Amino acid sequence: MELFKELQWFFLQEWKKYTGTLIILTIITLLQLLPSKITGRTIDLILNHQSSTSQILLNISKIISISIIIYILKYFWRILLFSASNQLTSQLRIKFCTALLKKDATFYSKYRTGDLISRATNDIDRVVFSTGEGILTIIDSVISGCSIIFMMCAQTNWKLSLFALIPMPIMAIIMRRYGKLLYKYFQQSQKYFSFLNNQAQDSLSNIHMIRNFGLEKPEINKFSIIAHKVGKKNLKVSKIDAQFDPIIHISIALSNLFAILGGSILITKKQLTFGQLTSFILYLGSMIWPILAFAWMFNILERSNVSWKRIKKIINHKNKKKQYINNINPKKPLNLDINIKKFCFPSRTNNSLYNIKLIISNNTTLGICGPTGSGKTTLIRLIQKHFTLYKGIIKYCQNDINHIQLKKWRSIVSVVHQTPFLFSTNILKNIAFGKPHATIQEIKHVAKLACIHQDIKNFPQGYYTKIGEKGIKLSGGQKQRITIARAFLTPSKIFILDDPLSAVDHDTEHKIIKNIHKYTKKNNITTIIVTHRLSILEKFNNIVVLKNGTILQQGSHEQLLLQKNWYSEMYNYQKFK
Numbered sequence: 001m002e003l004f005k006e007l008q009w010f011f012l013q014e015w016k017k018y019t020g021t022l023i024i025l026t027i028i029t030l031l032q033l034l035p036s037k038i039t040g041r042t043i044d045l046i047l048n049h050q051s052s053t054s055q056i057l058l059n060i061s062k063i064i065s066i067s068i069i070i071y072i073l074k075y076f077w078r079i080l081l082f083s084a085s086n087q088l089t090s091q092l093r094i095k096f097c098t099a100l101l102k103k104d105a106t107f108y109s110k111y112r113t114g115d116l117i118s119r120a121t122n123d124i125d126r127v128v129f130s131t132g133e134g135i136l137t138i139i140d141s142v143i144s145g146c147s148i149i150f151m152m153c154a155q156t157n158w159k160l161s162l163f164a165l166i167p168m169p170i171m172a173i174i175m176r177r178y179g180k181l182l183y184k185y186f187q188q189s190q191k192y193f194s195f196l197n198n199q200a201q202d203s204l205s206n207i208h209m210i211r212n213f214g215l216e217k218p219e220i221n222k223f224s225i226i227a228h229k230v231g232k233k234n235l236k237v238s239k240i241d242a243q244f245d246p247i248i249h250i251s252i253a254l255s256n257l258f259a260i261l262g263g264s265i266l267i268t269k270k271q272l273t274f275g276q277l278t279s280f281i282l283y284l285g286s287m288i289w290p291i292l293a294f295a296w297m298f299n300i301l302e303r304s305n306v307s308w309k310r311i312k313k314i315i316n317h318k319n320k321k322k323q324y325i326n327n328i329n330p331k332k333p334l335n336l337d338i339n340i341k342k343f344c345f346p347s348r349t350n351n352s353l354y355n356i357k358l359i360i361s362n363n364t365t366l367g368i369c370g371p372t373g374s375g376k377t378t379l380i381r382l383i384q385k386h387f388t389l390y391k392g393i394i395k396y397c398q399n400d401i402n403h404i405q406l407k408k409w410r411s412i413v414s415v416v417h418q419t420p421f422l423f424s425t426n427i428l429k430n431i432a433f434g435k436p437h438a439t440i441q442e443i444k445h446v447a448k449l450a451c452i453h454q455d456i457k458n459f460p461q462g463y464y465t466k467i468g469e470k471g472i473k474l475s476g477g478q479k480q481r482i483t484i485a486r487a488f489l490t491p492s493k494i495f496i497l498d499d500p501l502s503a504v505d506h507d508t509e510h511k512i513i514k515n516i517h518k519y520t521k522k523n524n525i526t527t528i529i530v531t532h533r534l535s536i537l538e539k540f541n542n543i544v545v546l547k548n549g550t551i552l553q554q555g556s557h558e559q560l561l562l563q564k565n566w567y568s569e570m571y572n573y574q575k576f577k
């Protein structure tokens with residue numbers, strides 16, 4: 001019931017549909033009681049030789065008419081109830097998606113894509129199910145159960161009713177126990193289903209790599225191990241499910257036995273007629289559905305509660321709260337002042353960065369290089385505010401960047417990432433991602449700056465060519481240049497490129513770097529480029545060499561060449577290669 005309390009906002013919003021359903025279901029339940037009563041009366045009339053053929057035919061036609069009315073009413077409540085619960089599906093998915101878009105990098109290092117997808121689909125469907133089928137079973141079982149018991153007491157004999165219903169409370173206690181077990185096992189089954197989704201997502205997104213390395217078999221093995229575990233967890237849930245039905249049927253059978261025993265005694269004492277006992281047994285038979293429905297409702301609610309908690313955990317996950325300043329004083333120098341004492345990823349114990357002191361003046365160029373794993377991307381991520389928990393401070397325009405609103409900061413910094421990310425739409429929309437209303441001239445201009453215009457012209461539909469999932473129809477270099485063109489289209493004060501030209505040939509790379517210099521100088525932009533090709537750093541104002549998470553060397557290209565260290569060794573190695 002906690003779930004329904006928390007979904008109160010939705011029931012209030014859809015109150016008309018739920019009230020309509022309640023009214024129609026009440027009418028149906030009351031109508032359903034009539035055939036048992038008419039049948040009992042008819043039997044008594046026949047036994048007492050008081051019935052005529054026309055009377056019997058009239059009673060039969062009454063029963064048929066009631067069935068037709070019930071059929072029509074059932075159609076209407078279904079439309080009402082399920083249109084309401086479908087509404088909840090879209091609202092919860094929008095809520096979930098909105099919440100995901102606001103989460104920080106710490107959140108995404110904790111939750112994996114497969115897990116999030118399973119919560120957004122499977123768990124939301126579970127919760128919605130409880131507001132459709134769940135509500136139906138509650139209303140139906142309560143109304144029909146109570147009215148049947150009332151009819152049994154009022155129309156036949158209340159002592160017999162009490163006697164016949166003795167097994168029911170015992171059954172309720174047993175079912176409650178099973179409900180708790182069901183909650184526990186279903187929680188485990190959903191958790192493992194998330195693991196399964198994570199594995200599927202991992203395999204699918206790396207399918208080319210898996211094929212290249214011939215790793216299909218180990219991948220299938222990994223998947224089948226998790227699939228078996230999911231199967232086992234589901235089996236545990238099914239075992240509990242399977243115990244629900246027999247308990248109900250045993251209880252009903254016991255009730256019938258008690259009714260026949262008690263009823264026979266009452267008939268011999270002439271306190272009950274055969275017709276009344278028949279009606280009573282028919283009523284008892286009609287109790288099967290409300291009891292089954294009640295048990296089923298328990299089942300639905302226990303599962304939905306598990307799912308709702310999994311959804312809430314994501315929606316309510318709070319990013320660390322920060323104080324924001326509203327404006328950046330344009331009179332102060334637009335320098336980026338980095339002083340990171342130490343930073344460690346939440347999942348790690350050793351520092352990924354330490355003792356990083358750097359001042360990047362406005363409208364200057366900084367090159368970052370160093371061996372792989374030295375912390376180049378990590379430094380860029382801290383500048384982007386992906387992580388805010390580190391010892392030290394990064395200041396822009398003399399303000400701690402953690403005090404600048406994320407939205408504002410994103411308009412100041414634009415980043416081209418190491419791995420290009422493209423959407424499965426056409427090239428034009430991919431370039432215009434940050435400026436959807438850009439003109440075709442603007443798009444062509446930035447494509448020329450990124451040296452991709454000629455390639456695009458050679459595609460079958462030019463800028464309107466669809467590039468497939470994650471740009472599968474493009475080469476690595478083409479993908480990288482499209483993401484650079486995208487960044488050119490939305491100019492910002494700090495332009496960061498994290499090794500974005502690794503798949504581009506040497507000449508094109510130099511051309512693009514030249515265009516970047518021209519573009520940033522003209523627009524008064526600070527440029528930070530991470531690269532492993534040192535020749536492109538020759539004209540940079542400052543170059544930093546990172547090693548093992550800290551600064552190994554710093555200076556201009558000429559200064560660094562004079563030092564006998566990583567930079568000069570690597571530069572000479574690349575030059576002669």
Ligand SMILES: Nc1ncnc2c1ncn2[C@@H]1O[C@H](COP(=O)(O)OP(=O)(O)O)[C@@H](O)[C@H]1O
Nearest residue numbers: 345347348352371372373374375376377378379
């Ligand atoms: N999300 C992450 N969680 C934990 N450790 C990470 C994460 N990203 C990078 N690291 C670790 O931080 C170190 C620096 O990585 P990175 O900045 O990507 O190196 P580079 O870009 O210089 O090749 C590496 O040891 C890497 O394993």
Ligand SMILES: [Mg+2]
Nearest residue numbers: 376377378418
């Ligand atoms: Mg990197």
